[in-house]
Amino acid sequence: MPTVLVPIRSDNAYWGFSKEVVPGTPVAPSVFPRWQDGSSLEYDLKMEEIWEGDGSRRLSQLVKNQQGVKIKLTIMPRMNEIGFFEMLAMGASSDTITTASPSTTLSAGATGGTSTSLSVAANTGLTGTGNIQMVVGQGTATVETATFTLPVTGGGPYVLAVAASYNGGKIANNHSSADTIASVATANTAFTSGASAGATTIIVGNNNGLTGSGTASVVLSPGTANEEIVTITTPGTGAGPYTYTLANAATLKNAHTSGDFVSTPVIHVISDQTDGAYATIEVGLGSLYGSSGIALRVRSCKVESIKRSGKAGGVIAYEMEFAGIASTVQSTPPTITLEKHNIFLYTQGTWTLDGSTSGDALNIEMFDIQQKNNLATEIQTEQLTRAALIFGNLAVDLGFDVVYQNGSRIQEVYFGSSTGTTDSQTIYLGAFNVSFLQPSGFDQLVLNVPTIAYTKVGMPAPKKDGKYFKQSLSAVGTSNQGANTYVAQTTVYNTQYSQN
Amino acid sequence: METPQKIAARYIGNHAVLLQAGMGPYYDADGKRLTSLVLSYGDTLMMPAEEVLGKTYLRQGETLLSLGIGKVVLPENAHKSPEELAASNYEFHSGRSDFEPVVLSVLEPPVEEPAQAEEPPAPVEEPTPDTSSQPEQPAKDASQIEEVQ
Numbered sequence: 001m002p003t004v005l006v007p008i009r010s011d012n013a014y015w016g017f018s019k020e021v022v023p024g025t026p027v028a029p030s031v032f033p034r035w036q037d038g039s040s041l042e043y044d045l046k047m048e049e050i051w052e053g054d055g056s057r058r059l060s061q062l063v064k065n066q067q068g069v070k071i072k073l074t075i076m077p078r079m080n081e082i083g084f085f086e087m088l089a090m091g092a093s094s095d096t097i098t099t100a101s102p103s104t105t106l107s108a109g110a111t112g113g114t115s116t117s118l119s120v121a122a123n124t125g126l127t128g129t130g131n132i133q134m135v136v137g138q139g140t141a142t143v144e145t146a147t148f149t150l151p152v153t154g155g156g157p158y159v160l161a162v163a164a165s166y167n168g169g170k171i172a173n174n175h176s177s178a179d180t181i182a183s184v185a186t187a188n189t190a191f192t193s194g195a196s197a198g199a200t201t202i203i204v205g206n207n208n209g210l211t212g213s214g215t216a217s218v219v220l221s222p223g224t225a226n227e228e229i230v231t232i233t234t235p236g237t238g239a240g241p242y243t244y245t246l247a248n249a250a251t252l253k254n255a256h257t258s259g260d261f262v263s264t265p266v267i268h269v270i271s272d273q274t275d276g277a278y279a280t281i282e283v284g285l286g287s288l289y290g291s292s293g294i295a296l297r298v299r300s301c302k303v304e305s306i307k308r309s310g311k312a313g314g315v316i317a318y319e320m321e322f323a324g325i326a327s328t329v330q331s332t333p334p335t336i337t338l339e340k341h342n343i344f345l346y347t348q349g350t351w352t353l354d355g356s357t358s359g360d361a362l363n364i365e366m367f368d369i370q371q372k373n374n375l376a377t378e379i380q381t382e383q384l385t386r387a388a389l390i391f392g393n394l395a396v397d398l399g400f401d402v403v404y405q406n407g408s409r410i411q412e413v414y415f416g417s418s419t420g421t422t423d424s425q426t427i428y429l430g431a432f433n434v435s436f437l438q439p440s441g442f443d444q445l446v447l448n449v450p451t452i453a454y455t456k457v458g459m460p461a462p463k464k465d466g467k468y469f470k471q472s473l474s475a476v477g478t479s480n481q482g483a484n485t486y487v488a489q490t491t492v493y494n495t496q497y498s499q500n
Numbered sequence: 501m502e503t504p505q506k507i508a509a510r511y512i513g514n515h516a517v518l519l520q521a522g523m524g525p526y527y528d529a530d531g532k533r534l535t536s537l538v539l540s541y542g543d544t545l546m547m548p549a550e551e552v553l554g555k556t557y558l559r560q561g562e563t564l565l566s567l568g569i570g571k572v573v574l575p576e577n578a579h580k581s582p583e584e585l586a587a588s589n590y591e592f593h594s595g596r597s598d599f600e601p602v603v604l605s606v607l608e609p610p611v612e613e614p615a616q617a618e619e620p621p622a623p624v625e626e627p628t629p630d631t632s633s634q635p636e637q638p639a640k641d642a643s644q645i646e647e648v649q
Binding site: 014224288334336340496497 | 503504513514515516517518519520522523536538539540541545547548550551552554557564566586591592593594595596597598599
């Protein structure tokens with residue numbers, strides 16, 4: 001009797017990621033980017049043929065010397081995913097939150113799991129009401145973003161109470177006297193009255209960062225199903241609580257509850273470091289929906305390379321390669337959760353090329369910034385698997401195509417300056433910066449390579465079709481002989497209130 | 501793939517997420533079927549226990565022996581340090597960072613809402629005790645496995 005095969009759809013797959021808190025200890029994945037074609041998992045084997053003098057011309061046996069995993073992922077990342085993957089690519093402790101006022105210092109140390117308040121030196125900006133999120137101990141190993149309840153009390157030093165909604169009302173980590181404490185975002189407050197869908201105003205507990213004359217893009221109720229991004233007119237009215245009107249006669253799409261947060265974006269500045277954090281990567285290949293494929297959890301992975309790219313009219317894409325140390329087969333499917341934000345588009349970009357927003361900065365058809373961490377994958381001791389992975393030398397390569405306007409690029413790269421007329425050994429230095437800002441005015445991605453050395457200008461190629469000339473430019477990122485503290489830097493504005 | 505043992509967990513991630521369509525039905529900690537795929541901070545969800553609490557493997561040659569949910573060691577290895585356990589081929593997997601177990605005492609018995617009874621209700625598994633926070637309860641087979649604090 002003929003049987004019917006049960007094939008598995010090729011889109012029955014998932015990629016899940018998590019950061020390993022303890023290197024070598026796998027963590028169930030919590031970041032599940034929507035993958036694109038080109039994503040893959042392959043085993044990376046080193047094999048040895050054993051030829052022995054047994055009087056024959058036959059291969060005696062094969063020995064497996066090393067086994068690891070290579071993973072590729074292509075995605076169109078959302079704002080919070082970008083922070084996570086950039087942190088993995090740039091290295092451990094690469095993520096610094098740009099804090100804002102109010103900012104002060106601790107007047108006394110605090111004990112994680114015990115302290116229900118912090119003693120702070122100043123009360124400026126901490127006299128409003130409602131909750132506020134602040135970064136405590138930035139730059140220390142115990143940095144955390146905690147929620148506090150305003151106003152502070154006391155006559156100085158002041159008592160800043162940990163909100164009951166945060167970690168059971170207790171600070172989570174130990175902090176020392178004189179550690180910094182600062183707002184996680186420029187505007188950082190909370191609803192003090194609920195707001196209905198259709199409302200034209202919001203009422204919040206403090207006016208930090210919202211006192212100037214103009215507008216501000218803020219997220220309402222981040223982390224909730226009612227999250228929305230709106231633009232409000234500043235300054236507000238009232239002496240506290242403060243009332244703000246939505247700009248352009250807009251109305252709220254969703255209802256918001258008293259206590260929900262209201263803030264401008266959290267700004268994560270992520271720069272290249274000496275070594276990377278380990279991640280756990282789980283890949284399911286035909287294992288969803290009860291299918292009988294396989295799911296593999298790979299521990300201790302690092303980013304081998306990352307390419308950020310885009311082309312005219314398209315989407316900003318990330319292509320990443322990871323190397324992993326060891327893997328195990330998973331027996332149960334994970335709970336896949338997907339980020340609920342928008343992708344970035346090429347048309348949202350504002351370009352600054354070689355310090356100028358004009359000239360070729362307006363002529364770019366496509367770009368890619370490829371970063372290679374050149375992992376040392378040969379560290380192996382008594383096991384079949386690698387003992388560690390470390391970042392090797394950093395290589396940042398840029399490529400971008402411009403619509404050919406004049407010959408100055410050729411002169412710059414080959415003749416030393418835009419007015420050069422003969423062969424020159426001078427390397428032409430420039431800079432590359434592009435900022436993608438979504439229409440909400442909130443989600444933002446900035447890719448910055450502050451010093452680039454041009455290595456090639458593709459000469460315009462004549463074609464009989466009579467269309468247009470284009471130039472392909474190539475450059476490498478440098479530290480400018482050590483003058484820069486980083487070669488590549490990514491800044492992302494999002495709703496991730498703690499460091500990645 | 502095995503049908504996982506499920507427990508009640510609370511989402512504590514920074515931003516609202518979407519549960520993958522087609523992987524449900526999804527239930528909250530009260531056993532109510534979710535009508536939206538949006539999961540917000542503080543929402544509860546029945547999910548595989550190993551995703552929330554982690555799990556432990558013991559590598560024996562080329563075989564990986566599952567010791568169960570949470571961090572567990574065999575009695576004969578209970579005295580060993582974390583480094584010694586790692587050298588003894590223990591592999592501890594942590595749970596997700598964006599979920600925390602719901603304390604069992606606050607849970608009500610699972611109830612399916614009558615208004616959502618058009619589709620046959622999927623079986624709802626009893627929430628499993630948070631073995632990481634209740635060390636007096638055996639994680640698996642108490643005669644063979646002992647939890648590590």
